[in-house]
Amino acid sequence: MPSVRFNKVLIANRGEIAVRIISACRELGIKTVAVYSEADRYSSHVRFADQAICIGPAKSARSYLDLPSIISAAEITNVDAIHPGYGFLSENAGFAEVCETSGIKFIGPRPDVIRMMGVKEQARAYMRSKGVPVLPGSPGVLESPEEAIATAEAIGYPVILKASYGGGGRGMRVVHRSADLAGLFAQAQQEAGSAFSSPNLYLEKYIPAPRHIEFQLLADEYGNVEVLGERECSIQRRHQKLIEESPSPAVSASMRAEISGVLRKAIAESGYSNAGTVEFLMDEAGNLYFIEVNARVQVEHPVTEFVTGIDIVKSQIRIAQGESLAEILPGPVEMRGHAIECRINAENPETFAPCPGRITGFHLPGGIGIRVDTWAYTDCVVPPYYDSLIAKLIAYGNTREEAIQRMRRALGMFIVEGIYTSIPLHEKIMADADFQDGCFDTTFTQRYSPAPKAG
Ligand code: ADP
Numbered sequence: 274m275p276s277v278r279f280n281k282v283l284i285a286n287r288g289e290i291a292v293r294i295i296s297a298c299r300e301l302g303i304k305t306v307a308v309y310s311e312a313d314r315y316s317s318h319v320r321f322a323d324q325a326i327c328i329g330p331a332k333s334a335r336s337y338l339d340l341p342s343i344i345s346a347a348e349i350t351n352v353d354a355i356h357p358g359y360g361f362l363s364e365n366a367g368f369a370e371v372c373e374t375s376g377i378k379f380i381g382p383r384p385d386v387i388r389m390m391g392v393k394e395q396a397r398a399y400m401r402s403k404g405v406p407v408l409p410g411s412p413g414v415l416e417s418p419e420e421a422i423a424t425a426e427a428i429g430y431p432v433i434l435k436a437s438y439g440g441g442g443r444g445m446r447v448v449h450r451s452a453d454l455a456g457l458f459a460q461a462q463q464e465a466g467s468a469f470s471s472p473n474l475y476l477e478k479y480i481p482a483p484r485h486i487e488f489q490l491l492a493d494e495y496g497n498v499e500v501l502g503e504r505e506c507s508i509q510r511r512h513q514k515l516i517e518e519s520p521s522p523a524v525s526a527s528m529r530a531e532i533s534g535v536l537r538k539a540i541a542e543s544g545y546s547n548a549g550t551v552e553f554l555m556d557e558a559g560n561l562y563f564i565e566v567n568a569r570v571q572v573e574h575p576v577t578e579f580v581t582g583i584d585i586v587k588s589q590i591r592i593a594q595g596e597s598l599a600e601i602l603p604g605p606v607e608m609r610g611h612a613i614e615c616r617i618n619a620e621n622p623e624t625f626a627p628c629p630g631r632i633t634g635f636h637l638p639g640g641i642g643i644r645v646d647t648w649a650y651t652d653c654v655v656p657p658y659y660d661s662l663i664a665k666l667i668a669y670g671n672t673r674e675e676a677i678q679r680m681r682r683a684l685g686m687f688i689v690e691g692i693y694t695s696i697p698l699h700e701k702i703m704a705d706a707d708f709q710d711g712c713f714d715t716t717f718t719q720r721y722s723p724a725p726k727a728g
């Protein structure tokens with residue numbers, strides 16, 4: 274296949290994912306350019322990149338989300354491509370388009386495909402048309418609370434109002450009865466408008482205790498698609514993932530094969546390329562329903578890398594260079610063993626409130642079956658402006674049981690002093706009998722929720 278070789282790649286991100294992308298570039302012999310805000314001057318990604326450019330003040334809107342600053346940095350440093358990581362500009366079709374018109378390769382899907390997949394009710398309609406099961410819901414954007422009420426009556430309560438451009442677990446409202454709908458509609462519109470610059474909402478059936486299960490895909494620019502199995506991401510809090518694993522204890526080999534087959538076709542026909550994730554919810558009866566596509570690398574990609582042996586970030590870069598999956602993948606995709614990831618956040622384990630500050634002592638666990646992706650180090654400062662993820666601890670074992678044993682051992686050897694972290698919460702969850710049995714859903718962490726405040 275016709276392919277180019279990138280000489281230099283700019284990483285339009287920060288934190289652990291920026292370091293992860295720099296690592297992939299180093300292995301491929303590609304030079305790197307980091308961009309950073311004034312708050313990140315001493316961050317690891319700045320240190321590990323070959324070049325670094327300050328793009329603005331701490332506030333993301335004026336640095337990591339500032340399109341003109343990032344494009345100027347790319348032009349000044351003469352890079353061939355930009356890797357957007359996750360969050361920030363990663364799913365911004367306009368950014369991908371500007372890269373294209375500036376002659377810089379965007380490491381991700383084409384702008385039109387990002388745009389279609391990013392509008393959640395459009396992605397629903399597309400998947401439905403390709404025979405992927407979706408939850409009953411509104412066919413498109415809800416024009417009024419009255420339309421929402423009529424749709425909810427037709428499919429039955431409870432329902433969930435969701436933002437068309439939603440992400441990061443925000444902008445959603447569960448509705449149990451029609452009397453509450455108009456009020457919650459207004460709230461959700463307001464929140465969506467301020468968080469995603471669009472008040473558009475759609476609605477779907479609410480599953481009270483689902484499992485969140487997602488499939489990892491790689492697609493080259495010639496219409497070839499591979500599915501790298503699934504991840505179980507049901508251990509969440511406030512609709513945000515906390516622990517992920519692969520494979521899912523709830524997915525059988527036949528279900529995996531069936532969904533992979535349907536997805537391979539649906540994704541190929543959409544013109545999708547690069548890495549992506551298709552998210553599903555599983556109801557109590559074990560049926561899977563599509564919820565959204567994440568057109569980017571995902572936080573939890575390392576668990577899939579452990580069980581498949583495939584480097585997803587290097588694959589992203591090679592796909593963008595024009596290489597085919599046949600050239601990139603070592604052979605047929607196979608899953609072996611079990612991997613679990615714990616997101617180590619800087620937060621108070623009692624209240625879950627973010628806990629930025631200086632890390633005064635830092636010791637990483639290691640040894641067989643352990644991987645840590647982090648940007649943190651002794652004496653670094655966790656800034657208050659960005660998300661609170663300081664490290665991802667990933668454990669691999671031949672069995673789920675062995676992965677849990679290794680995770681428990683590693684959590685006990687992970688030392689972070691000076692700030693609070695989610696490590697004690699992870700230790701409790703790893704010791705939980707239901708977690709160990711694989712019996713859980715997205716409501717699981719409620720049992721570890723902070724006690725409601727008195728008064
Ligand atoms: P993943 O499935 O990869 O874990 P998340 O939903 O946790 O995805 O998002 C990854 C990161 O991107 C988080 O830092 C999250 O806050 C951020 N993020 C995701 N979507 C958006 C969005 N639309 N706007 C702003 N931040 C987002």
Ligand code: ADP
Nearest residue numbers: 433439440441442443478479480485512564715
């Ligand atoms: P985001 O774009 O913010 O990631 P998602 O559509 O992926 O939003 O949903 C995030 C989480 O919200 C899911 O993992 C699940 O916990 C919850 N959720 C979303 N839709 C539903 C639904 N229809 N029923 C029950 N829970 C839902």
Ligand code: MG
Nearest residue numbers: 441552565567
């Ligand atoms: Mg999601």
